[in-house]
Amino acid sequence: MSEHDNPVAACDAQGADSPSEWAVLRQVSRNRLRKRTIEHIKNRTTDLAEGSMQLDRSVYTDPVRHAEEREVLFRQRPVLAAFSGDLPGPGDTFLFDEVGPPILLVRNKAGQVNAFLNMCMHRAAKLVTECKRKIRMSCKFHGWTYDLDGKLVGIPGSEGFADLDRTQRNLIPVPVAEWHGLIFVRAVPNGEPIDIIAHLGEGFARELASLELENARPMKTTRIDVDANWKYALDTYGEGYHFATLHPSSIGALALSNIMSYDNYGPHHRLAMPRAEFLEYSDKPEEEWPDTTYGGLFYIFPNVVINTNSIKDGRQFYGVSKVFPGEHVGRATSLLTTYKPGHMMDHPETEPWTEMHDFIHKVVSTEDYSVSQDGQRNMEWAPDSFKPVLGANELALQNIHRHIQALLDEAHGAQK
Ligand code: FES
Ligand SMILES: [Fe+2]
DSSP states (O other): OTTOSSHHHHSOTTOOSSHHHHHHHHHHHHHHHHHHHHHHHHHTOOOOOSSOEEOOTHHHHOHHHHHHHHHHHHTSSOEEEEEGGGSOSTTOEEEEOTTSSOEEEEEOTTSOEEEEESBOTTTOOBSOOSOOOOSSEEOTTTOOEEOTTSOEEEOTTGGGGTTSOGGGGSOOBOOEEEETTEEEEOOSTTOOOOOHHHHHOHHHHHHHHTTTGGGOEEEEEEEEEESSOHHHHHHTTSOSTTHHHHOTTTGGGTBOTTOOEEEEETTEEEEEOOBTTHHHHTTSOGGGSOOOOOOEEEEETTTEEEEEEEOSTTOEEEEEEEEEEOSSTTOEEEEEEEEEOGGGTTOOOOHHHHHHHHHHHHHIIIIIHHHHHHHHHHHHHSOTTOOOEEOGGGHHHHHHHHHHHHHHHHHHHHHO
16 A cells, blocks of 8 residues: 555545545555554644633533524535435435425435435425335325435326426425545535535545445434533534543543544544553554554534444444534434444444444443533523633534634624
8 A cells, every 4th residue: 555645635526436445545544543542542642722811601501603603504505314225225215304495305206315405395394204215205195206316297186286386386495415435415405516625625625535324324323312402412512522531431442542643634634532442552563463443533614523443353344423503502412323334334234333333422422422512501601700711622523613713703794
Protein backbone atom coordinates (compact mmCIF):
# COMPACT_ATOMS: atom_id res chain seq x y z
CA MET A 1 0.00 0.00 0.00
CA SER A 2 2.98 2.29 0.41
CA GLU A 3 3.04 3.22 -3.28
CA HIS A 4 -0.19 5.21 -2.76
CA ASP A 5 0.98 8.61 -1.78
CA ASN A 6 -2.54 9.89 -1.23
CA PRO A 7 -4.76 7.01 -2.24
CA VAL A 8 -8.01 8.35 -0.92
CA ALA A 9 -7.58 11.66 -2.69
CA ALA A 10 -6.53 9.83 -5.86
CA CYS A 11 -9.91 8.16 -6.10
CA ASP A 12 -12.72 10.02 -7.73
CA ALA A 13 -15.65 10.73 -5.42
CA GLN A 14 -18.07 9.38 -7.97
CA GLY A 15 -16.74 5.85 -7.75
CA ALA A 16 -13.69 3.62 -7.55
CA ASP A 17 -12.95 1.03 -10.21
CA SER A 18 -14.00 -1.85 -8.02
CA PRO A 19 -15.26 -2.57 -4.53
CA SER A 20 -11.88 -3.99 -3.59
CA GLU A 21 -10.29 -0.64 -4.37
CA TRP A 22 -12.58 0.99 -1.84
CA ALA A 23 -11.51 -1.65 0.68
CA VAL A 24 -7.85 -0.74 0.10
CA LEU A 25 -8.59 2.95 0.51
CA ARG A 26 -10.59 2.28 3.66
CA GLN A 27 -7.76 0.32 5.21
CA VAL A 28 -5.08 2.85 4.31
CA SER A 29 -7.20 5.61 5.79
CA ARG A 30 -7.83 3.66 9.00
CA ASN A 31 -4.18 2.79 9.50
CA ARG A 32 -3.19 6.42 9.04
CA LEU A 33 -5.78 7.60 11.50
CA ARG A 34 -4.54 5.05 14.03
CA LYS A 35 -0.96 6.17 13.53
CA ARG A 36 -1.88 9.75 14.38
CA THR A 37 -3.87 8.57 17.37
CA ILE A 38 -0.99 6.44 18.68
CA GLU A 39 1.29 9.47 18.36
CA HIS A 40 -1.12 11.26 20.67
CA ILE A 41 -0.97 8.37 23.15
CA LYS A 42 2.83 8.44 23.17
CA ASN A 43 3.04 12.21 23.49
CA ARG A 44 0.11 12.46 25.92
CA THR A 45 -1.56 14.95 23.60
CA THR A 46 -4.89 15.40 21.82
CA ASP A 47 -6.02 17.57 18.94
CA LEU A 48 -6.99 20.99 20.27
CA ALA A 49 -8.78 24.13 19.14
CA GLU A 50 -7.06 27.44 19.73
CA GLY A 51 -9.03 28.01 22.88
CA SER A 52 -12.24 27.30 24.71
CA MET A 53 -15.62 28.51 23.49
CA GLN A 54 -18.52 29.73 25.58
CA LEU A 55 -22.14 29.28 24.57
CA ASP A 56 -25.32 30.94 25.66
CA ARG A 57 -27.48 28.55 27.62
CA SER A 58 -30.32 29.63 25.32
CA VAL A 59 -28.68 27.49 22.64
CA TYR A 60 -30.26 24.59 24.51
CA THR A 61 -33.36 26.22 25.97
CA ASP A 62 -34.82 28.86 23.63
CA PRO A 63 -38.02 27.61 21.96
CA VAL A 64 -37.81 30.21 19.17
CA ARG A 65 -34.30 29.08 18.30
CA HIS A 66 -35.48 25.48 18.47
CA ALA A 67 -38.19 26.15 15.89
CA GLU A 68 -35.64 27.91 13.66
CA GLU A 69 -33.23 24.98 13.89
CA ARG A 70 -35.96 22.55 12.89
CA GLU A 71 -36.82 24.69 9.89
CA VAL A 72 -33.33 25.73 8.75
CA LEU A 73 -31.31 22.59 9.55
CA PHE A 74 -33.86 19.81 9.26
CA ARG A 75 -36.28 20.93 6.58
CA GLN A 76 -34.60 23.37 4.24
CA ARG A 77 -31.30 21.47 4.09
CA PRO A 78 -30.54 17.85 3.18
CA VAL A 79 -30.92 15.38 6.02
CA LEU A 80 -29.86 11.75 6.01
CA ALA A 81 -33.07 9.71 6.09
CA ALA A 82 -31.88 6.14 5.55
CA PHE A 83 -29.21 3.85 4.21
CA SER A 84 -29.80 2.03 0.94
CA GLY A 85 -29.86 -1.23 2.90
CA ASP A 86 -32.96 -0.04 4.74
CA LEU A 87 -34.91 -0.45 1.49
CA PRO A 88 -32.72 -2.68 -0.65
CA GLY A 89 -35.15 -3.97 -3.30
CA PRO A 90 -37.97 -2.76 -5.57
CA GLY A 91 -41.16 -2.20 -3.61
CA ASP A 92 -39.35 -1.74 -0.28
CA THR A 93 -40.52 1.22 1.76
CA PHE A 94 -39.07 3.23 4.62
CA LEU A 95 -40.92 5.74 6.78
CA PHE A 96 -39.15 8.91 7.83
CA ASP A 97 -41.26 10.86 10.30
CA GLU A 98 -38.62 12.62 12.38
CA VAL A 99 -38.24 16.03 10.74
CA GLY A 100 -41.86 17.16 10.53
CA PRO A 101 -43.86 16.07 7.49
CA PRO A 102 -44.25 12.28 7.40
CA ILE A 103 -42.10 11.17 4.46
CA LEU A 104 -42.34 7.92 2.54
CA LEU A 105 -39.30 6.44 0.80
CA VAL A 106 -40.03 3.74 -1.75
CA ARG A 107 -37.76 1.97 -4.22
CA ASN A 108 -39.37 1.68 -7.64
CA LYS A 109 -39.20 -1.16 -10.14
CA ALA A 110 -36.09 0.32 -11.75
CA GLY A 111 -34.34 0.35 -8.36
CA GLN A 112 -34.48 4.13 -7.84
CA VAL A 113 -35.61 5.64 -4.56
CA ASN A 114 -38.60 7.98 -4.62
CA ALA A 115 -39.64 10.17 -1.72
CA PHE A 116 -43.14 11.55 -1.19
CA LEU A 117 -45.22 13.12 1.48
CA ASN A 118 -46.73 10.03 3.09
CA MET A 119 -50.17 11.46 2.43
CA CYS A 120 -53.05 10.08 0.42
CA MET A 121 -54.28 12.59 -2.14
CA HIS A 122 -57.94 11.87 -1.37
CA ARG A 123 -58.27 13.24 2.14
CA ALA A 124 -54.71 13.17 3.51
CA ALA A 125 -54.70 9.87 5.39
CA LYS A 126 -51.26 8.43 6.07
CA LEU A 127 -50.72 6.26 3.02
CA VAL A 128 -48.11 3.72 4.14
CA THR A 129 -47.97 2.73 7.79
CA GLU A 130 -45.74 -0.35 7.66
CA CYS A 131 -42.37 -0.89 5.97
CA LYS A 132 -43.39 -3.93 3.96
CA ARG A 133 -42.41 -4.76 0.38
CA LYS A 134 -45.24 -3.76 -1.94
CA ILE A 135 -46.17 -3.79 -5.60
CA ARG A 136 -48.60 -0.91 -5.13
CA MET A 137 -49.55 1.30 -2.22
CA SER A 138 -53.16 1.37 -1.09
CA CYS A 139 -54.66 3.77 1.41
CA LYS A 140 -56.37 2.02 4.30
CA PHE A 141 -59.10 4.69 4.52
CA HIS A 142 -60.92 4.30 1.18
CA GLY A 143 -58.45 2.30 -0.86
CA TRP A 144 -57.01 4.82 -3.31
CA THR A 145 -54.00 3.10 -4.86
CA TYR A 146 -50.67 4.41 -6.16
CA ASP A 147 -47.80 2.79 -8.03
CA LEU A 148 -44.20 2.88 -6.80
CA ASP A 149 -43.62 6.14 -8.67
CA GLY A 150 -46.48 7.82 -6.83
CA LYS A 151 -48.95 7.75 -9.70
CA LEU A 152 -52.60 7.38 -8.75
CA VAL A 153 -53.68 4.15 -10.43
CA GLY A 154 -56.90 3.17 -8.68
CA ILE A 155 -59.98 4.80 -7.10
CA PRO A 156 -62.63 2.46 -5.70
CA GLY A 157 -66.10 3.77 -6.60
CA SER A 158 -64.49 5.93 -9.23
CA GLU A 159 -67.87 7.19 -10.50
CA GLY A 160 -67.88 9.48 -7.46
CA PHE A 161 -64.80 11.21 -8.85
CA ALA A 162 -65.64 11.23 -12.54
CA ASP A 163 -65.03 14.98 -12.77
CA LEU A 164 -61.66 14.83 -11.03
CA ASP A 165 -58.40 15.48 -12.88
CA ARG A 166 -56.50 12.41 -11.72
CA THR A 167 -53.18 13.73 -12.98
CA GLN A 168 -53.33 16.30 -10.17
CA ARG A 169 -53.73 13.56 -7.57
CA ASN A 170 -50.36 11.81 -7.78
CA LEU A 171 -48.32 11.72 -4.56
CA ILE A 172 -46.45 14.91 -3.73
CA PRO A 173 -42.70 14.40 -4.20
CA VAL A 174 -39.98 15.65 -1.88
CA PRO A 175 -36.37 15.91 -3.09
CA VAL A 176 -34.35 12.75 -2.52
CA ALA A 177 -30.88 11.62 -3.54
CA GLU A 178 -29.13 8.30 -3.08
CA TRP A 179 -25.36 8.08 -3.22
CA HIS A 180 -23.04 5.28 -2.11
CA GLY A 181 -25.58 3.87 0.29
CA LEU A 182 -26.72 7.18 1.78
CA ILE A 183 -30.23 8.49 1.14
CA PHE A 184 -30.81 12.17 1.81
CA VAL A 185 -34.09 14.04 1.64
CA ARG A 186 -35.00 17.69 1.80
CA ALA A 187 -38.27 17.78 3.70
CA VAL A 188 -39.88 20.45 1.54
CA PRO A 189 -42.59 19.37 -0.92
CA ASN A 190 -41.45 20.03 -4.48
CA GLY A 191 -38.27 21.58 -3.04
CA GLU A 192 -34.85 22.19 -4.57
CA PRO A 193 -32.95 19.07 -5.69
CA ILE A 194 -30.12 17.77 -3.50
CA ASP A 195 -26.47 17.90 -4.53
CA ILE A 196 -24.87 15.34 -2.22
CA ILE A 197 -21.25 16.05 -3.16
CA ALA A 198 -21.80 19.75 -2.56
CA HIS A 199 -23.38 18.91 0.78
CA LEU A 200 -20.62 16.54 1.93
CA GLY A 201 -17.60 18.08 0.22
CA GLU A 202 -15.38 15.91 -1.97
CA GLY A 203 -12.86 14.83 0.67
CA PHE A 204 -15.49 13.71 3.15
CA ALA A 205 -17.52 12.12 0.36
CA ARG A 206 -14.53 9.97 -0.62
CA GLU A 207 -14.06 8.78 2.95
CA LEU A 208 -17.75 7.88 3.22
CA ALA A 209 -17.74 6.17 -0.17
CA SER A 210 -14.87 3.97 0.97
CA LEU A 211 -17.11 2.53 3.69
CA GLU A 212 -19.23 0.88 0.96
CA LEU A 213 -22.36 1.69 2.89
CA GLU A 214 -24.48 0.57 -0.08
CA ASN A 215 -23.71 -3.01 0.91
CA ALA A 216 -24.46 -2.61 4.63
CA ARG A 217 -27.61 -4.22 5.99
CA PRO A 218 -29.49 -3.27 9.17
CA MET A 219 -29.35 -5.78 12.02
CA LYS A 220 -31.35 -3.89 14.64
CA THR A 221 -32.96 -0.47 15.17
CA THR A 222 -34.13 1.07 18.42
CA ARG A 223 -35.41 4.47 19.40
CA ILE A 224 -34.56 6.57 22.45
CA ASP A 225 -36.70 9.54 23.42
CA VAL A 226 -34.82 11.87 25.71
CA ASP A 227 -35.85 14.89 27.74
CA ALA A 228 -33.01 17.02 26.47
CA ASN A 229 -32.36 19.40 23.64
CA TRP A 230 -31.21 17.50 20.54
CA LYS A 231 -27.81 19.18 20.68
CA TYR A 232 -27.24 18.16 24.28
CA ALA A 233 -27.87 14.57 23.20
CA LEU A 234 -25.73 14.94 20.08
CA ASP A 235 -22.86 16.57 21.99
CA THR A 236 -22.19 13.27 23.78
CA TYR A 237 -20.95 11.79 20.48
CA GLY A 238 -18.36 14.47 19.80
CA GLU A 239 -15.68 14.07 22.46
CA GLY A 240 -13.90 11.34 24.37
CA TYR A 241 -13.13 13.62 27.29
CA HIS A 242 -15.89 11.94 29.31
CA PHE A 243 -15.03 8.28 28.67
CA ALA A 244 -13.19 7.44 31.90
CA THR A 245 -15.49 9.43 34.18
CA LEU A 246 -18.94 8.74 32.74
CA HIS A 247 -18.25 5.29 31.26
CA PRO A 248 -15.67 3.66 33.59
CA SER A 249 -16.85 0.11 33.00
CA SER A 250 -18.32 0.36 29.50
CA ILE A 251 -16.81 2.59 26.80
CA GLY A 252 -14.08 3.68 29.20
CA ALA A 253 -12.78 0.11 29.30
CA LEU A 254 -12.56 -0.03 25.50
CA ALA A 255 -11.12 3.38 24.63
CA LEU A 256 -8.77 5.92 26.23
CA SER A 257 -10.14 9.18 27.55
CA ASN A 258 -9.39 12.68 26.34
CA ILE A 259 -7.27 11.68 23.35
CA MET A 260 -8.72 12.41 19.94
CA SER A 261 -7.63 12.74 16.35
CA TYR A 262 -9.88 15.17 14.57
CA ASP A 263 -10.40 15.65 10.85
CA ASN A 264 -12.51 18.60 9.89
CA TYR A 265 -14.56 18.59 6.70
CA GLY A 266 -16.42 21.89 6.85
CA PRO A 267 -19.48 21.27 9.01
CA HIS A 268 -18.76 17.51 9.09
CA HIS A 269 -15.94 15.64 10.79
CA ARG A 270 -14.27 12.37 11.53
CA LEU A 271 -12.98 11.52 14.98
CA ALA A 272 -10.80 8.76 16.33
CA MET A 273 -10.35 7.91 19.99
CA PRO A 274 -7.63 5.39 20.89
CA ARG A 275 -8.90 1.87 21.19
CA ALA A 276 -7.48 0.03 24.20
CA GLU A 277 -5.96 -2.61 21.91
CA PHE A 278 -3.68 0.01 20.34
CA LEU A 279 -1.64 -0.22 23.55
CA GLU A 280 -0.83 -3.87 22.86
CA TYR A 281 1.42 -2.98 19.95
CA SER A 282 2.00 0.76 20.02
CA ASP A 283 5.60 0.29 21.30
CA LYS A 284 6.51 -1.99 18.41
CA PRO A 285 7.72 -0.74 15.01
CA GLU A 286 4.79 0.33 12.83
CA GLU A 287 5.53 -2.43 10.27
CA GLU A 288 4.53 -4.96 12.92
CA TRP A 289 1.16 -3.43 13.66
CA PRO A 290 -1.78 -5.43 12.32
CA ASP A 291 -4.29 -3.64 10.11
CA THR A 292 -6.79 -1.97 12.38
CA THR A 293 -10.51 -2.67 12.15
CA TYR A 294 -11.29 0.68 13.79
CA GLY A 295 -12.30 3.49 11.46
CA GLY A 296 -13.47 6.19 13.86
CA LEU A 297 -16.68 8.18 14.01
CA PHE A 298 -18.02 9.99 10.97
CA TYR A 299 -20.30 12.90 11.72
CA ILE A 300 -22.63 14.07 8.97
CA PHE A 301 -23.97 17.52 9.75
CA PRO A 302 -26.26 18.25 11.44
CA ASN A 303 -27.29 15.09 13.31
CA VAL A 304 -25.83 11.75 12.21
CA VAL A 305 -22.89 9.80 13.61
CA ILE A 306 -21.56 6.63 11.97
CA ASN A 307 -19.34 4.66 14.33
CA THR A 308 -17.09 2.37 12.27
CA ASN A 309 -15.80 -0.07 14.78
CA SER A 310 -15.06 -3.68 15.65
CA ILE A 311 -16.85 -6.29 17.72
CA LYS A 312 -14.56 -9.29 18.18
CA ASP A 313 -12.75 -11.87 16.06
CA GLY A 314 -12.29 -9.33 13.29
CA ARG A 315 -16.00 -8.63 12.96
CA GLN A 316 -16.86 -5.03 12.23
CA PHE A 317 -20.01 -2.99 12.54
CA TYR A 318 -21.38 0.38 11.53
CA GLY A 319 -23.32 1.89 14.43
CA VAL A 320 -25.49 4.75 13.21
CA SER A 321 -27.09 7.30 15.53
CA LYS A 322 -29.47 9.91 14.19
CA VAL A 323 -30.52 12.60 16.66
CA PHE A 324 -33.60 14.67 15.90
CA PRO A 325 -35.10 17.71 17.58
CA GLY A 326 -38.36 16.90 19.33
CA GLU A 327 -41.63 18.79 19.44
CA HIS A 328 -40.28 21.18 22.03
CA VAL A 329 -36.86 22.53 22.87
CA GLY A 330 -36.21 20.11 25.74
CA ARG A 331 -37.08 16.96 23.88
CA ALA A 332 -35.17 14.85 21.32
CA THR A 333 -35.41 11.51 19.61
CA SER A 334 -32.54 9.23 18.67
CA LEU A 335 -32.74 6.40 16.20
CA LEU A 336 -29.96 3.85 16.62
CA THR A 337 -29.32 1.28 13.92
CA THR A 338 -26.51 -1.26 13.83
CA TYR A 339 -25.51 -2.38 10.34
CA LYS A 340 -23.48 -5.34 9.19
CA PRO A 341 -21.01 -4.01 6.60
CA GLY A 342 -21.04 -5.65 3.17
CA HIS A 343 -17.55 -7.06 3.70
CA MET A 344 -18.87 -8.97 6.75
CA MET A 345 -21.57 -10.87 4.87
CA ASP A 346 -19.54 -14.08 4.90
CA HIS A 347 -20.48 -14.20 8.60
CA PRO A 348 -24.07 -15.51 8.40
CA GLU A 349 -24.91 -15.02 12.08
CA THR A 350 -26.56 -11.86 13.40
CA GLU A 351 -26.03 -12.12 17.19
CA PRO A 352 -22.67 -10.34 17.44
CA TRP A 353 -24.25 -7.31 15.78
CA THR A 354 -27.50 -7.34 17.73
CA GLU A 355 -25.56 -7.80 20.98
CA MET A 356 -23.34 -4.86 20.12
CA HIS A 357 -26.46 -2.86 19.35
CA ASP A 358 -27.96 -3.67 22.74
CA PHE A 359 -24.70 -2.70 24.45
CA ILE A 360 -24.58 0.68 22.70
CA HIS A 361 -28.28 1.32 23.31
CA LYS A 362 -27.80 0.66 27.01
CA VAL A 363 -24.73 2.89 27.33
CA VAL A 364 -26.32 5.75 25.40
CA SER A 365 -29.65 5.60 27.22
CA THR A 366 -28.45 4.96 30.77
CA GLU A 367 -25.12 6.79 30.79
CA ASP A 368 -24.89 9.51 28.11
CA TYR A 369 -28.53 10.55 27.94
CA SER A 370 -29.02 10.42 31.66
CA VAL A 371 -26.43 13.20 31.87
CA SER A 372 -28.12 15.01 28.98
CA GLN A 373 -31.49 14.95 30.75
CA ASP A 374 -30.17 16.20 34.07
CA GLY A 375 -27.99 18.79 32.35
CA GLN A 376 -30.93 20.02 30.28
CA ARG A 377 -32.98 20.61 33.42
CA ASN A 378 -30.13 22.57 34.94
CA MET A 379 -29.67 24.62 31.77
CA GLU A 380 -33.32 25.61 31.98
CA TRP A 381 -32.97 26.83 35.56
CA ALA A 382 -29.50 28.37 35.33
CA PRO A 383 -29.11 32.17 35.45
CA ASP A 384 -28.43 33.84 32.10
CA SER A 385 -24.96 34.65 33.34
CA PHE A 386 -24.09 30.95 33.19
CA LYS A 387 -22.23 30.07 30.00
CA PRO A 388 -21.62 26.42 29.21
CA VAL A 389 -18.05 26.12 27.96
CA LEU A 390 -16.53 23.81 25.36
CA GLY A 391 -12.84 23.18 26.00
CA ALA A 392 -10.14 23.33 23.35
CA ASN A 393 -10.17 19.54 23.61
CA GLU A 394 -13.87 19.57 22.65
CA LEU A 395 -13.08 21.13 19.29
CA ALA A 396 -15.49 18.97 17.29
CA LEU A 397 -18.38 20.31 19.36
CA GLN A 398 -17.09 23.85 18.91
CA ASN A 399 -17.21 23.37 15.17
CA ILE A 400 -20.73 21.94 15.19
CA HIS A 401 -22.10 24.78 17.31
CA ARG A 402 -20.31 27.35 15.18
CA HIS A 403 -21.81 25.96 11.99
CA ILE A 404 -25.31 25.79 13.40
CA GLN A 405 -25.04 29.39 14.54
CA ALA A 406 -23.72 30.49 11.15
CA LEU A 407 -26.66 28.89 9.34
CA LEU A 408 -29.17 30.48 11.70
CA ASP A 409 -27.45 33.86 11.25
CA GLU A 410 -27.55 33.38 7.49
CA ALA A 411 -31.26 32.59 7.61
CA HIS A 412 -31.87 35.72 9.70
CA GLY A 413 -29.85 37.75 7.22
CA ALA A 414 -31.90 36.38 4.34
CA GLN A 415 -35.11 37.42 6.11
CA LYS A 416 -34.01 41.05 6.50
S1 FES B 1 -57.94 9.32 2.44
FE1 FES B 1 -56.93 7.79 1.32
S2 FES B 1 -58.48 6.81 0.21
FE2 FES B 1 -59.52 8.30 1.35
FE1 LIG C 1 -20.51 8.80 25.98
